Amino acid sequence: MELVVDGDTGEPPTRDVGSAAGGPPARDVASGAGRPPAMPGAGLHAASQQEQPPAPATSSPMPPPGPDPQVERVVARVFSELLKTPVDVNTPFFRLGASSLTMVLAHRTLRAELDEELTVVDMFARPTVRELAAFITARRQAPATPPGQTGPAPDQAAARRAARARAAELAG
Structure with a gap:
């Protein structure tokens, strides 16, 4: 050898x-x-194998603003009432003890109190009080629907209403 x-x-x-x-x-x-x-071949690129200093951080856009404290308090209160325990704003809902039924009930209350356009999918996509509150805050601060656009198509809106009614019916 x-x-x-x-x-x-x-x-x-x-x-x-x-x-x-x-x-x-x-x-x-x-x-x-x-x-x-x-x-x-390990000795061929000894200079390139030396530890390089870290690349300078590129200037990234400003981080998204945090949630409105009032919105965060409402979201936390809704989940706290449903779960009958104080909630940590950074702990995912399901780790707090929430179930899909809890999410539907919270959805109903949050739509009535904060955001009529909030969907259950929005809630599952943002699984903590802080993330959900930041999402609702950002949506409240976003400009209204641009002129010439009237929102979702009528059949899509009807499908959403039917899904919400079905979820409310199942929630009891």
Whole structure:
């Protein structure tokens, strides 16, 4: 077996013959005592393997503003009342003990108190009080529907109303 080791000494490659008893191959002491043999080609890019300083952080856009404290309090209150326990604003609803039924009941209350356009899907996509409150806050601050657009198509709105009625019926 022949092993070629890239060394920094400029010496010719070493030949590894192993021990007579068939033990592990001897290490190349000339190129670095005690180090295991390098992979072929490992010494070619030694300069590129040196630790590079971290790249400067690129200026990113401002982080989205946090939720309106009043909105966050309402969302937290609704879930706290339904779960009959104080809620942490950063803990996912299901870890707090919420179920899909809890989500539907919270949806009903939040639509009435905060955002008529809120959907259950919006709630599942933002699974904490803080995320949901930030979403509702951002939607409240967004400009109204642009002129010339009247909102969702009538059949889509009817389908939403039917789904909401069915969810309310199941919620009891």
